[in-house]
Amino acid sequence: MAANLTQHLRGGKQVLQKLDAFSTLSPVVTRVLGQNPGSFTLNGTNTYLIGSGPKRILWDTGEGLEDYVETLRKAMSEVGCTGLQAIVISHWHFDHLGGVPSVVKAFSESETSPVPVYKFIPEELEPSYGGEGAVTPYEIWPKDKFTPLGDGDVLRTEGATLRVYLTPGHANDHLVGVIEEEQSMLSADNVLGEGTGVFRDLTAYLASLQRMKDLKPQKLYPGHGPVIEDAIERIDAYVEHRMGRxxxxxxxxxxxxxxxxxxxxxxxxxxxxxxxxxxxxxxxxxxxxxxxxxxxxxxxxxxxxxxxxxxxxxxxxxxxxxxxxxx
Ligand SMILES: [Zn+2]
Missing domain, CATH: 1.10.10.10 (Winged helix-like DNA-binding domain superfamily/Winged helix DNA-binding domain)
Structure with a gap:
């Protein structure tokens, strides 16, 4: 999740851009909403289908609401996608990870060959806390069922090459992903489509924002809110907002x-x-x-x-x- 301070930034009024349940954003990216809108998740969690072939990568899974699986199924059929090659989880917060059990169940070809779930596995779990951090990740999906991802690892699917980067601060296992064909970045909860987010470690967070900027993304697909077309300016604004604070x-x-x-x-x-x-x-x-x-x-x-x-x-x-x- 992404506790947003939109109301503060906009003088007390929370004005959210309406997003459709699913939208094709580019030839290789389709956004599917997690069906979990709220004051801390904006329009809900964004999940993304990546690639152009019949089997694609799913980036994040929402929080596990029934409506999400149906929305995902509709989106997949609309774009000619018949299955999931892999699921990648950006970080452990339950509004990104919570849908894993239901999505794996719905889209695995058989129990013996489940859709693999990729995630960076930190040495130590962050302590759980309220809101986005209320559920510890391995209660949702056992640790040994994840396929570990490391900084710089690449997943390939038809039409897209996805490289992930460890960018902690919002969470200690936080990844962003770069789709190399379009130099776009899945920014998860580090940079949001509207307002600003929360973080656990400001020093690490500022270093991660700098790293994201150094990767020179053309646009950002955030974990919450609309696509960010002015990626570098938005990252700069986040850094300035933090330093201003x-x-x-x-x-x-x-x-x-x-x-x-x-x-x-x-x-x-x-x-x-x-x-x-x-x-x-x-x-x-x-x-x-x-x-x-x-x-x-x-x-x-x-x-x-x-x-x-x-x-x-x-x-x-x-x-x-x-x-x-x-x-
Ligand atoms: Zn989060």
Whole structure:
């Protein structure tokens, strides 16, 4: 999933571009919606059929809703696709992975030759958390049933060559895929069609955005929302948005006084607009923690006071050396 802060970016109104249940986007890419719209998934999760032959690659599977399998079946028949060669999962969040059992069941030729499911397998699972991270991945699909993918691996199908790149930050197993024939990129939850997303590790996330930019994609097929035609500009805007947030957090702390101790909640209230949808305040506080962790790794902010039970009541202050040098 992709907790989006669209409402914040658009002054409190969430305006989503309507997307059809399935759409042919290029000679080798068809988008099929996961049928799971919501305030955190925009129009729902985008899944993509890749290739031009009778058997294609499916990128992501939605969250496992019944309607999705039927929608996928219709889309496949519309584009002359009779089967799935492989499924590739961008990352472990259940709105991308949850459809694997039902899709494999529906499209495998037999129980003894199931559609293979490819995914990067991290050494350690990230701890589960609310929303997109509420279900641990191997509860959905056992670890030993995945075919592991590595950074730079290639899957070929008729009409398309798909190369995957490890791009962590939103999740520690996050992949993007480049379709080499059209220099397009499946950006999953790293860059969304509308609004911005959440991330677990800002330092890794910024490095991944840079890596995506270095791959010079012509357009992005995101995990949520419409196709992004101005790929490089959008990636730049994401980086600038994040760095702007870092500056805002530092500014809010400086405004409170060089040695003031502020909780995560206080900083979030100072940085985000007062009319932010209460449902998005949790993800916003989460992003503030990530910014503070990033500032801490840069020795620009530090935790202070006792370790609280509730992480959002943790107090933080600016590092004196950083504030003295005006960073
Ligand atoms: Zn996600």
């Amino acid at each position: 870092v500056r805002q957090v530092e500014g809010a702390m400086r405004d409170a006084g060089q040695e003031a101790a502020l909780t995560v909640e206080q900083i979030t209230r100072a940085v985000y607009p007062s009319d932010l949808d209460p449902k998005l305040f949790g993800p916003a506080m989460y992003n503030t923690v990530n910014v503070l962790t990033y500032l801490s790794s840069e020795k620009r902010a530090e935790k202070t006071g006792p370790e609280p039970k509730e992480p959002f009541t943790q107090q933080w202050k600016l590092c004196l050396s950083a504030s003295a040098s005006g960073l």
